[in-house]
Amino acid sequence: MYALEIKNLNKSFGTFNLENINLKLPEGYILGYIGQNGAGKTTTIKLIMEQLKRDSGEIIVFGKNYTDDEIAFKDIIGYIADECYFPGCFTAKDVMDSLKSFYKSFDEFKFKSYIDRWGIPQNKNIKNFSKGMKIKLMFASVLCRETKLLLLDEPTSGLDPVIRSEILELLQEYISDGKRSVLFSTHIMSDLEKIADYLYFIDKGKTIFNDTKDNILEDYLLVKGGREDLTEQIKEKLIGYKKSNVGFEGLIHLRDSKYMGKGLLLEKPSVEDIVVFHINGARG
Numbered sequence: 019m020y021a022l023e024i025k026n027l028n029k030s031f032g033t034f035n036l037e038n039i040n041l042k043l044p045e046g047y048i049l050g051y052i053g054q055n056g057a058g059k060t061t062t063i064k065l066i067m068e069q070l071k072r073d074s075g076e077i078i079v080f081g082k083n084y085t086d087d088e089i090a091f092k093d094i095i096g097y098i099a100d101e102c103y104f105p106g107c108f109t110a111k112d113v114m115d116s117l118k119s120f121y122k123s124f125d126e127f128k129f130k131s132y133i134d135r136w137g138i139p140q141n142k143n144i145k146n147f148s149k150g151m152k153i154k155l156m157f158a159s160v161l162c163r164e165t166k167l168l169l170l171d172e173p174t175s176g177l178d179p180v181i182r183s184e185i186l187e188l189l190q191e192y193i194s195d196g197k198r199s200v201l202f203s204t205h206i207m208s209d210l211e212k213i214a215d216y217l218y219f220i221d222k223g224k225t226i227f228n229d230t231k232d233n234i235l236e237d238y239l240l241v242k243g244g245r246e247d248l249t250e251q252i253k254e255k256l257i258g259y260k261k262s263n264v265g266f267e268g269l270i271h272l273r274d275s276k277y278m279g280k281g282l283l284l285e286k287p288s289v290e291d292i293v294v295f296h297i298n299g300a301r302g
Contacts, residue, residue: 019045019080019081020042020043020044020045020078020080021043021044021045021046021047021079021080021166021167021198021199022041022042022043022049022066022077022078022079022167022199022201023041023042023043023076023077023078024039024040024041024042024062024066024075024076024077024078025040025075025076025077025078026038026039026040026074026075026076027039027040027062027065027072027074027075027076027077028072028073028074028075029061029065029070029072029073030073034056034058034061034223035223036058036061036062036065036220036223037223037224037225038075038224038225039058039062039075039220039225040225040228041218041228043199043201043216044199045080045196045197045198045199046193046195046196046197046198046199047193047199047200047215047216048189048190048193048199048200048202048213048214048215048216049199049200049201049202049214049215049216049217049218050202050203050204050210050214050216050217050218050231050289051063051201051202051203051218051220052203052204052205052207052210052217052218052219052220052289052293053219053220053221053226053293054205054221054297056222057220057221057222057223058220058222058223059171059203059220060171060203061223062220063097063169063171063201063203065077066079066095066169066201067092067095067097067169068084068088068091068092079091079094079095079166079167080094080166080167082094093121093122093123093163093164093165094164094165094166094167095165095166095167095168095169096160096161096163096165096167096168096169097160097168097169097170097171098153098156098157098160098168098169098170098171098173099156099171099172099173100171100172100173100175100176101152102144102147102152102153102155102156103156104144104152104155104156104159105144106143106144106145107143107144107145108143108144109139109140109141109142109143109144110133110138110139110140110141110142110144110155110158111140111141113144113155113159114126114129114130117129117159117163121163123163123164124162124163125162125163126162128161128162129158129159129162132154132157132158132161132162133154133155133158136151136154136158138151138154138155138158149176149177150177150178150181153173153174153177153181153185154181156173157185157188161188161192165198166197166198166199167198167199167200167201168189168192168198168199168200168201168202169201170189170200170201170202170203170204171203172203172204172205173185173204174186174204174206174209175204175205175206182206182209186209186212186213189202189213190213202214207288207289207290207293208288208290210231210289211231211288211289214231215230215231216228216229216230216231217229217230217231217234217289219293219296221296221297226296231289234289234292235286235287235289235292236272237271237272238257238269238270238271238272238287238291238292239269239270239271239272239275239284239285239286239287240267240268240269240284240285240286240287240291241256241267241268241269241270241275241278241282241283241284241285242265242266242267242268242282242283242284242285243265243266243279243281243282243283244264244265244266244281245261245264245265245266247265247266247279247281247282248261248266248268251277252268252277252278252279252282255270255271255274255277255278256268256269256270257269257270257271257295257296257299258294258295258296258297258298258299259295260298268295269287269291269292269295269296
């Protein structure tokens with residue numbers, strides 16, 4: 019059984035089209051969902067949670083369809099946004115009192131253990147929390163339930179490196195039993211380098227690639243050389259490149275390395291290199 023399975027998902031509104039999204043996230047893994055602003059990441063997450071109605075396609079979470087059992091479907095999903103979704107006038111205690119009446123699996127003892135662990139005050143208004151504290155409160159609110167799939171929409175954006183590191187450790191802890199999974203949408207590619215098992219990259223609503231992180235990193239190479247080395251033949255093989263006053267740097271598929279001249283330097287790229295060159299194409 020997959021933690022999340024999406025089949026031929028489509029959604030159109032205005033001039034934007036999310037087209038034929040297909041992914042399978044196994045139990046016990048983290049999928050990095052990547053793309054620039056407006057690519058369709060948040061739209062996809064809202065479709066999974068049924069906050070938007072899809073035009074076509076199917077979304078299955080641990081074998082459940084939303085229409086089969088709405089309560090069970092929502093109960094196993096935990097959602098963390100980039101901005102706190104609790105009212106600013108609420109306290110952590112208000113959050114606890116509200117959620118325990120909504121979710122049968124809400125564990126008050128576990129919630130209190132998380133806020134104690136992270137030093138979150140029970141009776142202070144959320145509007146006076148730091149961003150890091152607000153993010154931790156949202157995590158506490160979903161981790162104290164029996165969630166099996168976390169949907170994270172840019173939760174580490176704007177956080178300092180220490181808090182981001184704590185959150186990454188928390189996600190690895192969450193999937194450690196091999197039965198829970200995470201879909202992690204983020205712009206911070208270094209975070210995905212550390213913890214993602216799979217990468218799904220979309221641009222302007224269309225799939226660019228979808229594979230394990232290791233396969234993707236092995237499938238590309240950075241190529242570097244002087245400006246005089248950038249021939250038309252090499253340009254044709256480059257997915258994207260940028261030129262400087264002294265040379266160029268570009269991205270190629272591993273299979274095209276045989277077309278690169280002997281004077282060129284070939285290196286392993288980072289996830290960020292791969293994404294940036296796909297989006298920006300040729301520059302300079």
